[in-house]
Amino acid sequence: MFDVETYFHSVRLDEERCKGCTNCIKRCPTEAIRVRKGKARIIDERCIDCGECIRVCPYHAKKAITDPCDIISLYKYKVVIPAPSIYGQFKNAASRNHILTALKAIGFDEVYEVARAAEIVTNATKELISASASIKPYISSACPAVVRLIQVRFPSLIDNIIKLESPMEVAARIVKKRIEAELNIPQEDIGVFFISPCAAKATSVKAPYETDKSFVDGVISIKDIFLKVLNGLGRVKRPEELEQAGLDGIRWANSGGESLALGTDKFLAVDGIHNVITILEEIENDRIEDVDFIEALACTGGCLGGPLTVENVYVAKTRLKKFIDQARDKDFSKHGQGGDDALMWTGNVEYKPVMKLDKDFTKAMKKLEILETINKDLPGLDCGACGAPSCRALAEDIVRGSAIETDCIFKLREKVRELAVQMMELETKMPPVLDCERKKGK
């Protein structure tokens, strides 16, 4: 039903570094990781690229597939579009212009703030919310990990997702079209590179759900480009005037920022993937009232807490605050180029029934019945020694045929004990030729 392409995801395992501990399997919100033969394995179709495992791995054995910095040399005209979270990373930057100038100096011809595109998305979101009262609450699609979570775990909420392009996508499209028109450069010669705080964004470029093909040509992680920008910052004497976004746009880096920009009180902002799950459960249970808009971000603190950022999220927040205040003083106007294209998705997200035990309902029932029986018989300690996140998950793996009962160390011990008893019994039995008791005719 699904081909390999459908299951592209960016989070990967570094075999060398993995010690086979159970930290990641326990934290994964979709139970997508198992430890097998001493190494963690990611079940591709379940991974939503939230980056939780990257964060919790004490051995840094989880990484994200992003592009190396030198990918930019493949294109004639190079444009960098940094995520707003980049502004929280640098200690001594006097202004956003300083950061953007240093970033551009790495080898780009142009820079365009994704924060600016975020303001365009904000305007479109406002229109959407005021136009339709039939869907309540709307759920932001800003975080691709949350969209993918909804796809695999909360299918009944797919209709609530705001099907507007992400600021990254809008930014890439605007710059590409403008450069093509103004500078007469063919689109294939223009390389647009997103500077990303996370794996999820990398996936939405490589395997987008909102459109056929992304306008972004490469995704470079904040981590990978950080030192280059930092070194350049010291050399920026007179920064170029590159800022275009107002405070509404740059606040998107923070949890709650997208909501504040909408100018409504009827919002709920939640961050951290496990908190997001709690809130999505509440929405499914019809428990969220008087809320028009849900902002849900996989990372604690929002994108500033992204797994591929450098600075601690709380420190980054303080840094960002300075730039928010500067933007407030400057009072950027809300107009600007390129807001007129329709932002609605051309593609769509579908329910991914990856938890299903079998395509056939009757067979799925049978498997579930066995699963429950096995589960009842397991110790219920969720110790993780079997490599599955919980006893129930092991029962599920057994039913799916990817594990056996004695993978549970307690079950194994039981079996060994049974064997030992049998051996002891056998040991007392003498061969007939030596057995005196029997000779006596007993």
Add this chain to the structure above:
Amino acid sequence: MSDGIIRLKFDILPNDMSAAGEASSGVKKVLNQLGVEPQKIKKAAIAMYEAEINAVIHGGGGIAEVVIDKEYIEVKIRDEGPGIADIELAMQEGYSTASDEIREMGFGAGMGLPNMKRYSDKLVIESEVGKGTTVTIVVNL
């Protein structure tokens, strides 16, 4: 044992709002594994959740017994609480005897039973004052 019918049982703890919802959440997970249509899962989950909450706040806790067959899911939520004197009255939208404390926590809007009716394909309420209440919800799959 093996009759192709799935039976699940959950304890519903009294006075613990933080644990309330665990049973319906567990059932949701199971229905997901069976590949039941999302909208049907939602119906069953909401109806069950409301009944579960009622057992916590009105019934002093109880048990949930779930039967899943090919054609339907049946959820029976049983408590040994005070019972409902006038079921017809209790079924009215907005009717609630919940305390102010419960209301402050965002419950007690009097919409639980009406929602159960709306989201289930069959709803049976059996109650005896002083003995307890059993709510049976059926959602066709």
